[in-house]
Amino acid sequence: MEIVIILLGIILDRITKLWAIKTLLSGKDIVIIKNFFQFSYLENTGAAFGIFRDKLMFLTVITLIVVFAIIVYLFKFKPSSKILRISLAFIISGAIGNLIDRIQYKYVVDFILLHYKDVYYFPTFNVADILVSVGTILLAFFIIKEDGYGK
Numbered sequence: 749m750e751i752v753i754i755l756l757g758i759i760l761d762r763i764t765k766l767w768a769i770k771t772l773l774s775g776k777d778i779v780i781i782k783n784f785f786q787f788s789y790l791e792n793t794g795a796a797f798g799i800f801r802d803k804l805m806f807l808t809v810i811t812l813i814v815v816f817a818i819i820v821y822l823f824k825f826k827p828s829s830k831i832l833r834i835s836l837a838f839i840i841s842g843a844i845g846n847l848i849d850r851i852q853y854k855y856v857v858d859f860i861l862l863h864y865k866d867v868y869y870f871p872t873f874n875v876a877d878i879l880v881s882v883g884t885i886l887l888a889f890f891i892i893k894e895d896g897y898g899k
Contacts, residue, residue, distance in 0.1 A: 749830075750822060750837040757841025758848070761875040765849065768859035768874075783865045790872040791855040797871050804854055811847045815840055832890045838883030845876030 772778070772789035779786045794801035818836050827833055849856040858872040 750833050750840075753834060753837035754841040754844070757838060757876075757879045758845050761842070761845030761879070762848070764875045765845075765857040765859070768857055772859055777861075784863065786861050786863075787859050788861040788872060790858040790861075791853070792858045792872070793855045796877065804850055808847065808850050811843050811850075815843050815847070829890060829894075831886055831893075835883045835886035835890060838879045838886065840883075842876040842879030842881075842883065845879065846874075849876075 768787065768789055772787055775789070777786050777788040792798070794803070795807055800807055818840055821827075822833065822836060846856045856874065856876075858874045858877070860874060860878075861869070861872045863869040
């Protein structure tokens with residue numbers, strides 16, 4: 749199950765990024781909901797929210813270590829929790845999706861832009877970022893549930 753999730757996540761991320769490059773690289777944004785949601789091309793040389801800007805080698809090495817550690821954990825401990833396995837598969841697929849960009853382009857292709865008029869702009873992101881975020885939220889939910897905090 750994890751391998752299927754990882755492969756589908758990577759494929760979805762690649763397809764959407766290739767679409768963004770082909771469609772949005774020219775600078776023409778696509779407005780989905782005026783003053784709220786649009787597709788807008790951005791080359792991100794950092795990580796989430798622009799941290800570690802221009803630290804390509806650092807981000808690549810950290811990503812490889814994290815992905816390797818999660819894969820070793822999955823194979824070594826074979827967790828029985830479906831939510832744990834799914835959360836880790838989402839994190840791996842998103843991490844690999846952005847890693848592919850860093851290796852291929854030396855930056856990550858971001859294109860999903862949420863904002864409120866010209867007042868607030870959430871940092872531009874992509875499908876890989878969504879996968880990592882959802883995986884992290886599921887992982888937090890699992891940890892809280894397992895530790896008894898949710899009881």
